[in-house]
Amino acid sequence: MGRAPVALSPEGKRLLLAAAAKLAVLRGSPHALVLREVAREAGLNHNTFYRHFDDMESMMRVMAEDFAAHVRHGVREARASVKPGVPLSGIVVGRVFDMAIQHADIFTVSLRELHGPAGPLRDVVRQSLADLAEDMRADLQQLPELQAVEPRMLRAAVDLLIRNTTWLCLDYLEQPEQRQVLLDTAREAFHSTMAGVIARSSRSA
Amino acid sequence: MGRAPVALSPEGKRLLLAAAAKLAVLRGSPHALVLREVAREAGLNHNTFYRHFDDMESMMRVMAEDFAAHVRHGVREARASVKPGVPLSGIVVGRVFDMAIQHADIFTVSLRELHGPAGPLRDVVRQSLADLAEDMRADLQQLPELQAVEPRMLRAAVDLLIRNTTWLCLDYLEQPEQRQVLLDTAREAFHSTMAGVIARSSRSA
DNA sequence: ACGTTAAGTAGCCAGTTGGATACTTTAGTA
DNA sequence: TACTAAAGTATCCAACTGGCTACTTAACGT
Numbered sequence: 001m002g003r004a005p006v007a008l009s010p011e012g013k014r015l016l017l018a019a020a021a022k023l024a025v026l027r028g029s030p031h032a033l034v035l036r037e038v039a040r041e042a043g044l045n046h047n048t049f050y051r052h053f054d055d056m057e058s059m060m061r062v063m064a065e066d067f068a069a070h071v072r073h074g075v076r077e078a079r080a081s082v083k084p085g086v087p088l089s090g091i092v093v094g095r096v097f098d099m100a101i102q103h104a105d106i107f108t109v110s111l112r113e114l115h116g117p118a119g120p121l122r123d124v125v126r127q128s129l130a131d132l133a134e135d136m137r138a139d140l141q142q143l144p145e146l147q148a149v150e151p152r153m154l155r156a157a158v159d160l161l162i163r164n165t166t167w168l169c170l171d172y173l174e175q176p177e178q179r180q181v182l183l184d185t186a187r188e189a190f191h192s193t194m195a196g197v198i199a200r201s202s203r204s205a
Numbered sequence: 206m207g208r209a210p211v212a213l214s215p216e217g218k219r220l221l222l223a224a225a226a227k228l229a230v231l232r233g234s235p236h237a238l239v240l241r242e243v244a245r246e247a248g249l250n251h252n253t254f255y256r257h258f259d260d261m262e263s264m265m266r267v268m269a270e271d272f273a274a275h276v277r278h279g280v281r282e283a284r285a286s287v288k289p290g291v292p293l294s295g296i297v298v299g300r301v302f303d304m305a306i307q308h309a310d311i312f313t314v315s316l317r318e319l320h321g322p323a324g325p326l327r328d329v330v331r332q333s334l335a336d337l338a339e340d341m342r343a344d345l346q347q348l349p350e351l352q353a354v355e356p357r358m359l360r361a362a363v364d365l366l367i368r369n370t371t372w373l374c375l376d377y378l379e380q381p382e383q384r385q386v387l388l389d390t391a392r393e394a395f396h397s398t399m400a401g402v403i404a405r406s407s408r409s410a
Numbered sequence: 411a412c413g414t415t416a417a418g419t420a421g422c423c424a425g426t427t428g429g430a431t432a433c434t435t436t437a438g439t440a
Numbered sequence: 441t442a443c444t445a446a447a448g449t450a451t452c453c454a455a456c457t458g459g460c461t462a463c464t465t466a467a468c469g470t
Contacts, residue, residue, distance in 0.1 A: 012417065028321035029234030035458060045419050050459080052417090115317050115375045116233035153393075160369055160394045167368045170320045188358075189365045196401030217447065241427060250449050255429080257447090 013052040015042040017066070020059060021105035029116065030060055030109055057120070064124035066103075067110040071128045074099040075135065088139050093165055093186045100169050101176060108173050111166055129166070133158050146194070149201045157197045164189050218257040220247040222271070225264060226310035234321065235265055235314055262325070269329035272308075272315040276333045279304040280340065293344050298370055298391045305374050306381060313378050316371055334371070338363050351399070354406045362402045369394050 009017075019041035024030040033056060039046040053059040078088055078095045100107040110125045137155045140146050146154060168182045214222075224246035229235040238261060244251040258264040283293055283300045305312040315330045342360045345351050351359060373387045 010417070026322060027234070028236045028318075029232070031233045032237035034456090036456080044417095046458085047420085047460095048418050055458090112317075112320050113233075115372075117231060118379075156390065156393055157397055159390075160365075160397070163369050163372045164365055167320075167372075174323075185361065185364075188361055192362060192365070192398055192401035192405060194401070195404040196397035196399070199400040199404045200397060215447070239427075240429090249447095251428085252430090252450085253448050260428090 010052070012042070012044055012048055015044065016049060016052060017059070017063060018042070018105070021063065021109055024109045025105050028112070030056075030063075030113070030121065031116070060119070060121045061124075063106060064110065064121040067106050068124050068128045070099060070103055070106070071132065075132065085142075087143055089136060089190070092136065093183060093190070096165060096169060097172055097179065097183065100173055104173050108170065111170055114166065129162055133162050136162075140194075145198055149197055153197060153201065157193050161186075161190060161193055215257070217247070217249055217253055220249065221254060221257060222264070222268060223247070223310070226268065226314055229314045230310050233317070235261075235268070235318065235326065236321070265324070265326045266329075268311060269315065269326040272311050273329050273333045275304060275308050275311070276337065280337065290347075292348055294341060294395070297341065298388060298395070301370060301374060302377055302384065302388065305378055309378050313375065316375050319371065334367055338367050341367075345399075350403055354402055358402060358406065362398050366391075366395060366398055 016038060020030070020033055020038045023038060023041055024033055027033065035049055035056060036046040039049050053062070074095060078092065082088060082091065110121070113119075113122050113125055114129075116122055133155065137151065137158045140158065141149070141151065141154060165186055168186050172179055172182045221243060225235070225238060225243045228243060228246055229238055232238065240254055240261060241251040244254050254264075258267070279300060283297065287293060287296065315326070318324075318327050318330055319334075321327055338360065342356065342363045345363065346354070346356065346359060370391055373391050377384055377387050
């Protein structure tokens, strides 16, 4: 359940996953990957690939599970790091950025895949973000200013912010030196959106 | 300048571009394209490709230019369709969706490429969106409620909305039957964000 | 010390690829 | 009508691919 991803995997498997992620970032898509090239990048014979994966698609499934595990792990850690009652939302974007940069290739590939062709990788990534969104909504809803807001409207706002954060996160992974600027951008979006939700909600009440 | 894109191109060139876009949508990335397969899909001998393009990358550049031309053309049309003084913003998302569905493959590939690896295609697409953003900001700024808003803050809000719209547009291209839902989502994001900008702006004034 | 199994390797295969060179067809136009 | 240039084709090539079978090495419990 809660174990760190790919921790118990054999060396070769991890090397292959890392090589695949790295190459997929360069190529722009995991679908452009070439089996032999991945093995070469990992410093292994191309046949070793078959010791760990059935084919490329099965490898992508593993990568997607890794991504999902990282996200779950990150959320759990963030939750444990703040006092109960205090909202996570203030720190969540920074946490996301931290997670992302620690597994930069996997995150880049996974987030890009959000709008790729339908497939197991995309489904898993989308589900992770959907879970995260519902988590954040419930978290925010407990704030006094937001308790009166209709859950559906709040969820829509959170979805908007997650789309925005995903975008900025990909920018961050490409230009880590822009971290502060991107965080500020995300924070401003957060403030504007929440102010908007509150304004619209109290107006309609 | 203002001419419709690929209008004067020879038949084969258009066939190849259409085939490439179609396959790139299926594959998830133009970088996964295979020259011979593109030609096959277009019903042409693979050598004919070289009559029109130097290589795959030069073809992608052409595709990017097509995308940019479509966007410019769409904006010009939208501008002409509303009375002067009336803001475009109310209809702009619907217009974007219309444009996108008319050139579904090119738009899908181009918008996906926004977070692909750096390259000419991506640069052109980003520039198109940046131009569109500045256009929209200037347009919105003329509204009475928004005249007092700091341009930089308004631009940030527009950027947020464009990121959101891009996302929803890709969803729309994959599920055209969801058009109305997605348009409503975009409209709600628009209202929330603008309400937020106004609230924050008047608060700090 | 030995046997079992997982991890890794070597070499082969038929099929496909990007690209070159040389040829044919089409369409315009002088 | 004959000439030309653009568009399209046929064929060949070395290089690479995914996947197969068969072999070697490393690790580990007994």
